[in-house]
Amino acid sequence: MTNQQVRLRMSEEKRFQKGYPLILQDYIERLPELQEGELFDLVGAQGTYYGTAYYGVQNKGIGWIVSKDPVTQLDRAYFMKLFKKAYQLRQDLHDDPNTNAYRIMNGEGDHFGGLTVDLYNDQLLLQWYSEGAYSFRRIIYDVLMEVVQPRSVYEKKRFDRGGEYIEQDDFVMGETTTFPQMVKQDGIQYAIDLNDGPMTGVFLDQREVRRYLRDELAEEKTVLNTFSYTGAFSVAALLGGAKSTTSVDLAKRSEAKTIEQMSINGIDFEAQEIRVMDVFNYFNYAERHQMKWDVVVLDPPSFARSKKMSFSTSKDYDMLIERAANVTARKGTIIASTNTASLDMKKFKKLIEEGMRKAGRNYKIVEEFHLPSDFRTPRSFREFDYLKVLILQLKN
CATH class of the missing domain: 2.30.130.10 (PUA domain)
Structure with a gap:
């Protein structure tokens, strides 16, 4: 053959x-x-x-x-070698008592594009991005059960089939689970649900940025967390000693999810502000009331639409930076993040520069983050490293 x-x-x-x-x-x-x-x-x-x-x-x-060598089939031995190596490369995370949620296989970074595998304590989540990758599912599940020995396995199918886009969650094997379940990163607890659409409750790839906010920025600071999703950045800030947090997201369920995340970490959510509101409308409100924050977190989706406007990171991030700078206190900090793969770091920095110019604020970049080590990417091809985060220290 x-x-x-x-x-x-x-x-x-x-x-x-x-x-x-x-x-x-x-x-x-x-x-x-x-x-x-x-x-x-x-x-x-x-x-x-x-x-x-x-x-x-x-x-x-x-x-x-x-x-890189001619093969005519991908058999059990092939996948056993693939997943054993990927699993061993995360040994530092396996050994970390404060972290039990991370990626154990990252597609092309671990030499099998079209599939990611995340570990949430003792549960696995596989995300399939093509029907071609999905065709190997039986042998992959068999190997993962031996290598990782999870309590349960879930999957998300995210590909086209016959012209119809598939976005489907499924329990695959092991013990059925009642959600939410608790996991932790760097000692911070998060409530997750592996059977609730494309999201799980926490973005694993922002682990190092949340740690930086907690350990280096938050103490005695006021923090505005925009596009806050389940409030993970707000939780990290409060555990780092922040005076107060304001979490803003247009999704109605963001309030309940943020309350949940704060509660499991022993935080009094009633002492924090949680707004279900369009972020740009909230900027308008904040500017009218001359409100300022010491730290502003910007982690928008690649594309967002409300009743009155649409937002694209690749085109509009300069506008977002301008609006954020207008509500950032003197010598404050902006955490500027994007997960848009098509927006490279050079253009990202240009958009930030333009937004700061429009706002009349001077700044310097004090830290730069990319995907963490468990989100392995091919070293020679930076375009696969989709996450770009810059810590901007304002000078005025």
């Missing part, structure tokens, strides 16, 4: 010589008829072999390289 060959355009060969893992439709000469999950060999114009990939449609991608 041999794999079909897919030939690269000559102009794209250089990136694969460097080990690029994702194959886009535009990179290849012609796509033969392939089934989701079918293996194929990626070759150059002169027949040079660049790796074996599986076919899996994901956004503009049509496959991921999974082996």
